[in-house]
Amino acid sequence: MSEPEKQKMAPINEIYNRIIWDERLNRSAFIAYYTERISGGIREKPLAQWSTDGDIPMHRIRYIRCGDITVWDREKHIDLISTGQLPPVAWKSNATQTEIDIEAPIFNIRPVYKYDTQEWKNNDLSQNIKTNTLTVATFNILFNLYETEKIQTEKRLPAIFQQLRQCEADIIAIQEATPQFVESLLSQNWTHHYFISESNIGDTVKPYGNLLLSRFPFTLVEHKFFGAKHVLVGTWQINDKLLHLAVVHLTSSRAENAVEKRAQQLSVLLAYLQNQSGDSLIVGDFNMRGNEQEEILTNAGFTDVWHKLHPYEAGYTFDPDRNSLAALLSLSGKPGRLDRILLRGNYIPQSIDLFACTPINATKGLYPSDHFGVRAVFHFSPNLTTVSPIYQSAIVIIPPDDVLPAIQEIRQKYDARFERWMPHITLIYGFLPESYFEQAVKIISPELSKLEPFTITLTEYGTFTHRKNCTAWLRPVVEQTRHVASLHELQTVLQNLFPQCDEQSKKSGTGFTPHLSVGQFPNLEAVYSTLPQWRPISFTVNSVALISRQGDKAFEIKHIIPLGGKNELQKIINQLQPELTQTQQIQRQTIIDIIKQACAECLGTTPTIHLLGSARLGVQTPQSDIDIVCVIPSYIVGEAFLHNVQQHLQELCESSQVVLDARVPVLRLKIETISIDLLYARYESTASAIEHRIDAASLKAIIGCWEADLITDTVSKYVSFDLFKTLLRAVRAWAKSRCIYGNAWGFLGGFSWVILAAWSCTYYNQASQSVELLFAHFFQILNQHDWKQPISLTEAGRQYEVQLPRDWLPIITSIEPCQNTARNITRSTSQILRSEIQRGAELTNADKINWSSLFEPVNLQQEYNTFLEITLTNSNPQELEKHCGMLEGCIVGLIIQLEQLDIFVRPNTKLDKIKNGACLTLFLHLSPNYDIKTIEQLALDFISQRNRVSSTLNITIITSTNRNPVSHSHTNQLK
Structure with missing residues (x-):
């Protein structure tokens, strides 16, 4: 492995003293990353909290970061401190991100306690916790210094303990705890499994105060x-x-x-948290109503989790209308969402709900x-691009076993790293800590599935020259011309996924140089005089390996990730339902x-917008539309809002149309060839219940968001959501290949297929999870289903109550009022769908x-001997597009009319473009000697009665006997 040129840098003790004692520097902004002695992993600790005479020696510090910038790195020989190149955030004079003009507050260290056999003891244990989810609960339990007879604390205590235990929370924040409450709480057996911020004496909560309980060890500070x-x-x-969680009980509105x-x-609090690295939560009783302090919290990067997950629900935690104790103690009688959970960081909120909402005794009504x-549940989903690389892991290509003997014979004699490294071609080094490998595999696998395996030949020796010696290596050369960039392409794909792991691409100023090291030598002359003659060896690169080592042990293979050629199904999915490229993602986000900016200009305030459909589920393709719902106040007329946005975007659109007669009013746009549907949802900001806050039309628009989020939560309990998205792409690719995709044609629309895919996952109970197994399971479970x-x-x-003929295939929405998403299914199309599922x-x-074979396109012209062609022609493209939409809207009705004549109808699921027109085809199964004229006239009458258009309508029926077509046509012009 070649080494970069080393530069002089200050030792760590000098760096430490400079940061700690230089009064101009904001020492709280510097984080030290050090090697954990036992596991070899990298840990972090604020440099201001580092103790030079502590248990951790200073030589274990590997690097120091200030904000997002590495300012000193032992391995990479970076020293921005000595060279005076520190970022602005390092200096005290720098403006803070929250724009709070306040000196850094004093937060004093407090002990943490844990039950040990017979008593609660001080426990300062620090431990790295591995978990996929985190449950957090907060509860103001109402202290008992006032109105003691009325609030009946002794009766309430058992119910409080029961509610806290049933939360099953990893972290519990409590407000208004008294010493008596603490003593009773810690006598509960279930609390013995928790770490707590208070001893059983309760000295620091006099007369009352905040508590923290946690299943995981933690450190604690306090500010008074x-x-x-x-x-x-x-x-x-x-x-x-790091995760920081602050428990607050802010001043009540009773105070001046x-x-x-x-x-x-x-x-x-924010001035303190802004100088802490990692994620942050603020929980507790904020004593705030409405949007008070929203600006300061938003500027600090915090999100209100309730508002994020339940934007249309009041979520009152202090409600005199429901809670008798709240009614007793309230001055105004007004409800409020006083208790909140705020988040800043990479945790993904999964759910949030209220608890302790029912009375202890229904007759007396005591709560x-x-x-x-x-109570909120979070999913941990780190942004891997922010994880600092370490030099105990790498991504490499490992030659196959039959190639190794010739390489190892040389390495064993000349490579000092023979015991530590297996033979390899380095792609990324350093890489992420091993604890992130599983997440990394999920990110890498889809990208490598798009790359074909390729053959390389180790052709000859090459060398890297250093100051005191040189390294010899074998040169890997890609054989096939069409794959000439494959090694570099593979490395670039990985580099783009983990941009911080850039050492290989920056080496020697020449960029990535593929090589397989075989030894170290004092000089070039020794290389070529010592090494044996090399005979070129070829092998196929069909995978990469994620490797890591612990301490002084050798590297071990932890994961093998195949390239795309070995995975036939994934290759087909990528071809038929390609994911968006990075460029396409940027274009769509732009x-x-x-559109969000246009909405803001129309509303006069920053709007809340929600994505719908494939964009919300993360399964967009380059052909996908973008569906958006904008939340608007109830006093704004929705139709006027759509027209206003249309005017604002007029110059940017290739086409735009406000459609008011659709199921939901919509503004249809086309920008840069991408179709966009903008809908609105009106809300009432003062009402207390959701049914009073949103009208029926708005509910139809926004309910798709709720349905998609429910699907996400449900599926994630059974399979990984990334795997579900791949399954959904497979289902869509298959349905489109077999011409059974499309609600307008009498088949299943996109949302119906989503429900079917999600439903199949709820019956998947195999330990092994792969898209192949899951896709096969999808067909098996649906084929066994009783469609009654x-x-x-x-x-x-x-x-849902199934009724025929309306519900041939009842696929029902999740949220009331529940509806059949497959209402357009007819007798013919239901048989076709069942037949395809059986196939x-x-x-x-x-x-x-x-x-x-599964994805083999259906050849309808071979399967059917008769087909009905409906063509529309119009020289005006806008008129033609409008009339084609009208035609699509009445196809299901025409199919039903034909089925009443005992005709089996198989619609094609597209409009074929012809010169100045479009053609729709319905394939028919007719009994012998059927009167063709009857079908022609029925089709002509049905379409013309429902579409008063100026396009030319042409009805043609073609029959094929022994592959000799005979045409019967009838033309009607609707001028």
Whole structure:
């Protein structure tokens, strides 16, 4: 391995002293990353908290970062501190990201306690936790210093303990805890499994205060505002990254200048958190209603989790209308969402709900507290591009076993790294810590599936010259001309996925140089005089390996990721349903931003927009439309809003049309050849219940968001969501290949296929998860289904009452009012769909599945002897497009009319373009001697009655006997 030229740099003790003692520097902004002695992994710690005489020696510090910038790195020989190239955030004079003009507040270290056999003891254990989800709960439990007889704390305590235990939360934040409450709480057996911020004496919660309980060990600091008002901040290391959780109980509105005091308290907390690396949560009783302090929190990067997941639900945690204790203690009688959970970072909120919402005794109506609790579940999804690389891992190509002997014979004699490294061609080094490998595999696999295996030849020796010696290596050369860039392409793909792991692409100023090292020598002359003659050896590169090592041990293979050629199904999916390229993603995001800006200009405020359909589920293809819902206030007329946005975008659009007679009013746009549907949802900001806040039309627009999110949550319980997305791409590719995709044609639309794919996952119970197994399971489970029973993901949907002929294939939405998404299915198309599912089940039940056969395009002209052609012609492209839409809208009705004549109808699922027109074909199964004229006239009458258009309508029926077509045509011009 070639080494970069080393430059002089200051030692770590000098760097430490400079940062700590230089009064101009903001020492809180520097984070030290050090090697953990036992595991060899990299840990992080604020440099200001580093102890020079502590248990961790300073020589274990590997690098130091300030914000997102590495300012000192032992391995890479980076030293921006000595060279005076520190980023602006390193200096005290730099403006903070929250624009809070406040000095760094003092947060004092507090002990953490854990139950040990007989008592609660101080426990300062620090531990890295591995978990995929994190559950957080917060609850103001109502202290008992006032109104003691009325609030009946002794009766409430058992219910409070029960509610906290049933939360099954990893972290519990409690407000208004008293010493008596703490003593009772810690006597509960279930709390013995938790770490807690308070001893059983409860000295620091007099007369009342905040508590933190956690299943995971944590460190703790506290800042006191005044009197009993204080904030606790716990810090955990979860999945190799810090999490800070602050418990607040901000000043009540009963106090003077309460709004100003709350703003000051938040400013102090945010000033502290902004200097901490990692993710942050703020939870507790904010005593705020509405959007108070929204600007300061948004500027600091925090998101209100309830508002994010339930934007149309009030979520009142203090509700005098429901809670008798709240009614007793409320001055105004107004409800409010006083208790909140705020997030800044890479955790993904999965769910948030209220608890302790029912009375202890239904007859007396006593509640556990005057507040309801809040519980949120987060999914950990780190941004791997922000994870710092280490030099205990790499991505490499490993030659096959039959090639190794010749290479190893040389390496064993001349390579000092023979024991540590297997023979390899380095692609990425350093790479991510091993703890991130599983996430990395999910990111890498889809990209490598797009690349074909290729053959390389180790042709000759090459050398890297260093100051004191040189390295000899074998040169890998790609044989086939069409794959000439394959090694570089492979390395570039990986480099783009992990841009921070760029050492190989920056080496020696020449970029990536593929090589397989075989030894180190004092000089070039020794290389060529010592090494034996090399005979070229070829092998196929069909995979890459993720390797890592622990301590001084040798590298081990942890994951093998194949290139695309070995995975036939994935290759077909990528070909038929390609994912968006990075350029296409940027283009679509730009269009979304343009539309959001236009909406903002029309509304006079930054709007909330939601993606629908494939974009929301992450399965867009280059041909996908973009469906957007914009949330608008109830006092704005929706149709006027759409027209206003249309005017704002007029110059940017290739075409635009406001459609008011659709199921949901919509603005249809085309920008840069991409079709966009913009819908609106009106809400009432003052009502207390969702049914009063959103009208029927808006509900139809926004409910698709809720359905998609429910599908995401449901599927994730059974298979990984990335695997589900691949399954959905496979289902769509298959359905389109077999011409059974499209609601307008009497088949299943996109959302119906999504429900079917998700439903099949809920019955998948195999330990091994692959798209091949999941796709085969999709056909098997659907082929066994009794279609007299509805398919749905929820109990409400399963209660749908099936009625024929309306519900040939009942595929039901999840959220009430539940509806059949497959309402356009007819007698003919239901038989076709069942037949195709049966065909899929038979093909995927084989020992060796021929995936190409499964996706074989259907040849309708060979299968049917009669077909009905309907053509529209018009020299005006806009008129033609409009009339084609009208024609599509009445096809299902025509199919039903033909079926009433005992004709089996097989629609083609597209309009074929012809000169100045379009052609639609319906394939028919007719009994012998059927009167063709009857069919022609029926089709002509049906279409012309429903479409008063100025295009030329042409009805043609073609029959084929022994492959000799005979045409019977009738033409009618609707001028």
